[in-house]
Amino acid sequence: MRSFMLYTRWFFGAIKRADAENQLLYSENQTGAFLIRESESQKGEFSLSVLDEGVVKHYRIxxxxxxxxxxxxRKIFSTLNEFVSYYTTASDGLCVRLEKPCLKIQVPTPFDLSYKTVDQWEIERSSVQLLKRLGSGQFGEVWEGLWNNTTPVAVKTLKPGSMDPNDFLREAQIMKSLRHPKLIQLYAVCTLEDPIYIITELMRHGSLQEYLQIDAGSKIYLTQQVDMAAQVASGMAYLESQNYIHRDLAARNVLVGEHNIYKVADFGLARVFKVDNEDIYESKHEIKLPVKWTAPEAIRTNKFSIKSDVWSFGILLYEIITYGKMPYTGRTGAEVIQMLSQNYRLPQPPNCPEQFYSIMLECWNAEPTERPTFEKLHLKLEDYFETDSSYSETNNFIR
Known part of the structure; x- marks a missing residue:
């Protein structure tokens, strides 16, 4: 049966719930468009995802x-093919009758600028054209650019003195080896003169922080917020599997692309930046930290781990659920350090579900070893809406 399903238009295999929603919400799909996918939480079972008037609904098979x-x-089918055939003739409890299988959108995957840049990351500055400034920050500016007059790219220009070029080149070698759909792909760098250029894939909607602040709840609701968090957790789970630490995980360092794609950016840069900001804590060892996102033990010892990234992820969840609100609003870095020393935790934001806040609190466990792994966080967020308590014999809809 499995080999037969591989050739059906409606069977999408082991794609995630969020990816199923992105596929079905593609503009050319109409009400009744559907797909069947392997269940993420129940081995050997399947889920049906259906588009109903612009909303995707999920059923466990x-x-x-x-x-x-x-x-x-009351209605059992010997094969999934029989299952689909029946529900294309009658809704019989579904939100709508199944119509056409979901159209598959091909989401672009990261690629290199050319075969040369797979192993060589220093490129000619003259090959990069800056077209449109997308934003600026304490480290420099971000531009939409064009490489060799052919390939759209993002170009981060760094202020002179913001990092040591030699340090960055060592980091770039590692960063180029890290490839995952939820990580921004580093293409190349220009470090032979100031300003340093960092050339990456282009994400047209900018930072998640700005994206959330601009929306402020007009179009983005809990389903999308959980999806954002799950995608970031997926990228971080990959870094976790590679024994790599981000050290500056925050909404400002997550970028937004087409089709509701969210990717972690600037992994590795926290190791080499020299920053100066009132919310940055400078230790006696001259390591500066984004205090409001940094785990207490990292503030105390300047020692980072994937578990300190998990703490930062909890702050990122706060940013997501509050539409980009600054954590510890009105508090200085020094005040936050004092509050954390007294086991203070950010309170549950208004309109934040208890289930979402409980994940945040798990990330903020005082004992680093008791914080969840990113792998577990990813699975928990992917299954956020898929709980057995939401089922009944007469209504199998995953709420």
């Missing part, structure tokens, strides 16, 4: 031990 598939036990 249960499986009998002796074979057979069903939404409710």
């Amino acid at each position: 249960r499986r009998l031990d002796e074979g057979g598939f069903f939404l409710t036990r």
Whole structure:
């Protein structure tokens, strides 16, 4: 049966719930468009995702031990093909009758500028054209650019003195080896003269922080917020698997692309930046930290781990659920350090579900070893809306 399903237009395999929603919300899909995917939380089971008037709804397809598939036990099918055939003729409890299979959108994957830049990251500055300034910050500016008059890229120009070029080149070698759909792909650098250029894939909607602040709840709701968090956790789980630490995880360092794609950026740069900001804590060892996102033990000892990144992820969740609000609003870095020493935690924001806030609190466990892994956080966020308590025999809709 599995080999047959690989050739059906409606079977999308092991894609995630969020990816299924992105596919179905593609403008050319109409009400009744559907797909079947492998369940993320229940091995051997499947989920049905259906588009209903601009909203994607999900149903768990249960499986009998002796074979057979069903939404409710009163109607059991021997194959998924029979299941689909039946529900294309009658909704019978579904939100709508199944119509056409979901159209597959091909989401671009990171690529190199050319075969040369796979191993060589220093390129000619003259090959990069700056077209449009996208933003600026304490380290420099971000531009939309064009490489060799052919390839759209993002170019980060760094203020002179913001980092040591030799330090960055060592970091760039590692960064180029890290490839994941939820990490910004580093293409190349120009370091032979100031300002340093960092050339990456282009994400047209800018930083997640600005994206959230501009929306302020007009179009982005909990479903999208959980999806953002899950995508970031996916990228961080990959860094975790590679024994790599970000050290500056925050909404400002997550970028937004087309089709609701969110990617972690600037991993590795925290190791080489020299920053000066009132919210940055400078230790006696001259290591400067973004205090409001930094775990207490990292502030105390200047020792970072993937678990200190998990703490920062909890702050990122706060930013997501508050539409880019500054954590510890009105407090200086020194005041935040004092508050954390007294086990203070950011309070549950208005309109933040208890379930979402509990994940934040897990990330802020005082004991680093008790904080969840990014792998677990990713699974928890992917399954956020898929809980067995939301099912009944008469209504199998995943709420």
